[in-house]
Amino acid sequence: MDKVLLKKLGDPEAHKIDNYVKAGGYKALGMALKMPPDNIIQAVKDSGLRGRGGAGFSTGLKWSFIPKDPTIKKFLCCNADEGEPGTFKDRGIIDWDPHLLIEGMIIASYAIGAAKSYIYIRGEFALGAARLDAAIKEAYAKGYLGPNVMGTGFNHDMFVHRGFGAYICGEETALLESIEGFRAQPRKKPPFPALAGLYSKPTVINNVETLSCIPAIIERGAKWFSSIGPEKSPGPKIFCVSGHVKKPGLYELPMGTTLREIIFNHAGGMLTEKPLKAVIPGGVSAPMLTEKDLDTSMDFDSLAAKGTMLGSGAVVVMDSSACMVKTAYIINRFFSHESCGKCTPCRDGTPWLTNILMRLEHGEGKQGDVELLEGLCANIFGRTFCPLGDGAVMALRGALKNFRNEFEYHAKTGRCLG
Ligand SMILES: Cc1cc2nc3c(=O)[nH]c(=O)nc-3n(C[C@H](O)[C@H](O)[C@H](O)COP(=O)(O)O)c2cc1C
Structure with missing residues (x-):
């Protein structure tokens, strides 16, 4: 599988708009702006994309809950809080390929009819916030943001909102409270944000990785996306591997790659001769698995069947020395x-x-x-x-x-x- 999300990782010039456009960037936005918004939502539904923030909810379905009435203000919020210990994937996109996220967000905003979007980024991510600020400025200058995006009549403004580094800020309704200037605490649901979200208006909240899949779905088609990995959890997935392995890091692989392949083929295997004792498959909230579970497919449903979860895709490996x-x-x-x-x-x-x-x-x-x-x-x-x-x-x-x-x-x- 060629890379979709991390293809720019390590390229120090890739975050600049000219290089992004040269490599085919913003082509998907041009294509999307010629489509009726409902067709975009249908394509995202057909792709089978499920949210990469942890819960694995269908992204297209979430977008379809937004009321169609054009007189009602709507918002898109990108969740870049990335607070789950062991998780460092969203940073991999923001720091190296900020325009990929921005392009995905403009397409999503057009699909749901949002004139404003926010990127809520963890306060400690100073580089990421600076990269996003600079990239947004570039996108305004080139006409991908602002009034009359790409001459189509669609208007869109995007803002970066820096969080204050608490795990709860990643919970979607606490995130909305924080943007509104209140202490980040969760709201009662229902009403869900699709009906009453930011400033009580219909709002979609999606993770960075989720939104960064959108340009490829538009450009390469829903069928292509849904053909990657398991039928019910398709697409590319970033796995963050840490702990007792030789090569900790970010690995973009098809959803459904097994834990064994991730740890031993990609992350170089165990750090020392000591055997694997336990592995957390999806961030520290996810119940740990053991050696006997290594052939589990890393997707939402297979991990749920094992009593754990894919969560943020943070794989934490522990050898026999761990108490x-x-x-x-x-x-x-x-x-x-x-x-x-x-x-x-x-x-x-x-x-x-x-x-x-x-x-x-x-x-x-x-x-x-x-x-x-x-x-x-x-x-x-x-x-x-x-x-x-x-x-x-x-x-x-x-x-x-x-x-x-x-x-x-x-x-x-x-x-x-x-
Ligand atoms: C305590 C808590 C922390 C969370 N932290 C994050 C986070 O850092 N990033 C994230 O995308 N989702 C996080 N979530 C999940 C969000 O509430 C929400 O489900 C997600 O942003 C939706 O995006 P998605 O549909 O694209 O996955 C957290 C949830 C809880 C309960």
């Missing part, structure tokens, strides 16, 4: 630190989990701690305002399911097993 109690403690500490405080089960439950894991890890655990962790998980899961609390529980439950003996050993002896 699962320590791993669970570190992951949980992240979630409790990032809990936004809006709802009690998450605000009070995640630090409670962290305290128990900390005492287990520090050799001060008590008999019954494992059961206490399980009881707390049951009281958090499904009872929080947004999925942040669920993520904390899913990660811990994955560790307990596969490595319960390590937790029990810690509780009994105060030490690591083996």
